[in-house]
Amino acid sequence: MRKYIPNQHGAWAMLILPFALGIAASAAKWNHLPLFICWLLIYLFSFPLLQGVKSRRFGRYAGPLKLYGALLVPSAVYLVIVQPALLWFVLLLLPLFAVNLYYARTRNERALLNDITAIVAFCLVIYPVSYMGQGSSWDNWRVVNELFVLAVLYFTGTAFYVKTVIRERSNIRFYYSSVLYHLLFAAAGLLLFPSLMVPLLILLLRASLLPKTGISAKHTGIMEIGFSMMLYVSVLVLYF
Numbered sequence: 001m002r003k004y005i006p007n008q009h010g011a012w013a014m015l016i017l018p019f020a021l022g023i024a025a026s027a028a029k030w031n032h033l034p035l036f037i038c039w040l041l042i043y044l045f046s047f048p049l050l051q052g053v054k055s056r057r058f059g060r061y062a063g064p065l066k067l068y069g070a071l072l073v074p075s076a077v078y079l080v081i082v083q084p085a086l087l088w089f090v091l092l093l094l095p096l097f098a099v100n101l102y103y104a105r106t107r108n109e110r111a112l113l114n115d116i117t118a119i120v121a122f123c124l125v126i127y128p129v130s131y132m133g134q135g136s137s138w139d140n141w142r143v144v145n146e147l148f149v150l151a152v153l154y155f156t157g158t159a160f161y162v163k164t165v166i167r168e169r170s171n172i173r174f175y176y177s178s179v180l181y182h183l184l185f186a187a188a189g190l191l192l193f194p195s196l197m198v199p200l201l202i203l204l205l206r207a208s209l210l211p212k213t214g215i216s217a218k219h220t221g222i223m224e225i226g227f228s229m230m231l232y233v234s235v236l237v238l239y240f
Contacts, residue, residue: 003048003060003061003063003064004044004048004063004064004067006043006044006047008221009218009221009222009224009225010158010162010220010221010224010225011043012225013224013225013227013228014118014119014122014123014155015039015040015043015122016228017151017228017231017232018122018123018124018125018126018129018148018151019036019039019125019126019129020232021126021147021150021151021232021235022125022126022127022128022129022130022133022144022147023129023130023133024147024232024235024236024240025126025130025133025140025143025144025147026129026130026131026132026133026134026140026144027133027134028133029132029133029134031082031083031132032129032132032133034075034078034079035079035128035129035132037075038072038075038076038079039125041068041071041072041075042072044064044068045064045065045068045069045072046097046100047064048061048064048065048068049061049065050100050101050104050109051104052065053101053104053105054104054105054107054109083128083131083132085128085131086128089124089125089127089128092124093121093124096117096118096120096121096124097121099113099114099117100114100117100118100121110163110167112159112160112163115156115159116156116159119152119155119156119159120152122155123148123151123152123155124148126144126147126148126151127144127148130144146192146193147235149192150192150193150196150231150235153185153188154185154203154228154231156181157178157181157182157185157203157207158224158227160174160177160178160181160182160207161178161182161206161207161210161211162220162221162224163178164178164207164211165210165211165215165217165220166217166220169211175211178207178211179204179207179208181207182203182204182206182207182208183204185200185203185204186200186201186203186204193239195238195239196231196234196235196238196239198234198238199230199231199234202227202230203227203231206227210223
């Protein structure tokens with residue numbers, strides 16, 4: 001099952017949170033369901049594809065590639081037929097995914113730039129979600145832009161933090177870089193998201209304290225789902 005179900009717990013938060021923020025910024029519609037199914041299939045298909053590029057052993061991942069590919073194609077075709085504007089979203093994703101393919105090919109997929117590229121790709125889904133929710137007014141797009149920036153900044157901070165508890169756990173400079181990033185994120189929140197200062201300060205404490213506890217990679221990923229839920233609820237209660 002490890003070939004079919006990605007074991008990166010934090011990635012599920014990146015898959016779901018921007019989508020949920022897009023719905024929050026507009027309105028829930030029935031067509032969000034096929035869009036989410038397609039979005040999920042894109043992620044499920046891209047995971048074995050990147051693993052195949054990295055390992056040069058596509059035969060090992062032929063099963064999930066065929067399964068998710070067979071499900072993804074009709075799902076994507078349906079969405080493009082009912083909403084042709086979604087093609088613009090695909091065009092934005094392609095160069096970002098090309099970067100991920102490059103880092104997979106060079107077996108350097110843990111590079112920070114690769115993480116940030118994937119983060120931007122995941123967060124961009126907020127735009128088609130809001131568009132399909134008929135959020136076309138200027139005020140609404142201002143909110144969508146702000147939430148896109150919030151999501152990118154949050155997940156970029158998460159990328160810094162996660163590295164301090166896994167690959168860079170002994171790198172004190174990287175730890176201080178992570179803390180500094182979260183400090184700047186909180187400071188920027190005073191101007192951009194003043195109503196969200198409490199969750200931003202909690203994220204700063206997370207980056208400052210948890211790396212010193214020896215927390216495991218698995219527990220880190222699971223906890224990130226909780227932090228993402230915290231941010232989402234905070235947006236619903238405090239931001240709108």
